[in-house]
Amino acid sequence: MTPESKPLIPMVVLDWAGTVVDHGSVAPVKALEDIFAAEGIDAPHSLVRKYMGLAKRDHVEALLWEPEIAAQVAHLHARRVTEEDVDRLYAQFEPQMMALLPGYAEVITGAAEVVEELRSRGIRLGGTTGYTRPMLDELMQLAAKQGYRTDASLCPEDVGAGRPHPWMCYRLAIDLRVYPLSRCVKVGDTPSDIEEGRNAGMWTIGLTRSGNAVGLTETEWKALDAPEQKRLLADAEKELRGAGAHLMAESVAHILPVLGEIEERIRTGELPL
Template sequence: MNYRYSRRYAGKLQAVIFDWAGTVVDFGSFAPTQVLIDALGGFGVEIHMAEARVPMGLAKWDHIRALGDMPQVAARWQAKYGRAMSDGDVDAVYEAFMPLQVAKVGQYSQMIPGALDAIAALRAQGIRIGSCSGYPRVVMDTLVAIAADRGYSPDCAIATDDLAAGGRPGPWMALENVIRLGVGDVAACVKVDDTVPGIAEGLAAGMWTVGLSASGNEVGLTHEEWVALSPIEQAKRRAPAVEKLYAAGAHFVVDSIADLPGVIAEINARLAKGERP
């Protein structure tokens, strides 16, 4: 006799797993990008902000490698050094990048407006707060301490070099949060991120995904610059970010973490109907 076991999770959300820069801290995601610009500038190779943002969400070594593979950046490196950027060169840039990132991460990592209230609302519902990042552990330890002083202490913080399997766009950091937070079903988790690799991470882990358009890498403005725009200008800047995040597979896209509680309510309603990510 053949038996088939079927189980469909219909409870409420148990955990939300946040990215860091552009999601909970650092409106516009400037800490990773500007420091990469500074690091490559130290090697005499100019990188523009728009270029630095293209691989955002990847582990930082992979981010540098991806920049070096971009045709326009590769041409500048070739012109400077007479050869293509090697993995050894990536190692050297990464070694220069690391102390700069540790020194400067706090300068950019103010809490995004509405983040603390949104997280408090989640905790009031019994939702656990996880996190992961493209930052390596040495940067994460610095950032976690800074964020704690500013009122944010997630229940779990996974860095991109914590796991042998690697980082985004794979599911491993998100799934490590599931393990450490003791969540019983990935369908009870939401991954919140401002980048395409971060959305891919959540989808690969079998989670609900929420993309953040205005606060993150895709729009790339400070909070002051964003709120200074007219509604028409905001709509123009938001639209391509929303399209890109939905194209990556995000289940929902909102401006910032401040808009998350309403999304959480909608996901809970869909779970109650037996829907899965």
């Protein structure tokens, strides 16, 4: 590819759950609710979703320190939350997720086709996640069987820390030999996705319908009436714009025109500030 023919956007980095698989990001929520329930702790659905996108140990720790949950730990054990509590619950999370993954790995409608279109344009495709490496490896195999592949995907343990740190995006840029990051795009469905992309100096696209903020499977979404769908999309957009998302789309199937808008802004010299 000659310098003149290189794409304006050299790399698009996509989140996994809620972005390209598992419409509504249901699996991690269920796994976390299950492991807390096994400890005799009620982890409210809204709190579990509050920290979606983080590395999963960070997610467990953040939940344990929520006042509502920390109070339950104090009642059960007559003490404050400890690192041992975090380690014990996190140790239960991975096997629970590995058991659930096959049932929640369906590629979101349009994801495989969009990625192949981007690849045909010479754009490199990366993936980042809050999942662990064994979870990500399993998920990549399941997605590949449905036609979805990235050029490289990373998890927090690959780089020493998860979102909102930008390290996974930096490492992908190195591994895929792309620059500048100011012309690359991060796509995701959680505030931590958006913060990751912005911290890396990238353009960001927040996904509303398919992700954590709406939190519904595709079947559940289609069962809603139009006014309720509109309300949920507006709430999701408000959350993601509040995290700093530059642009929005309902799902990954809708990002091509949004990427076109980013290309036009790049042509004018605009930076993702």
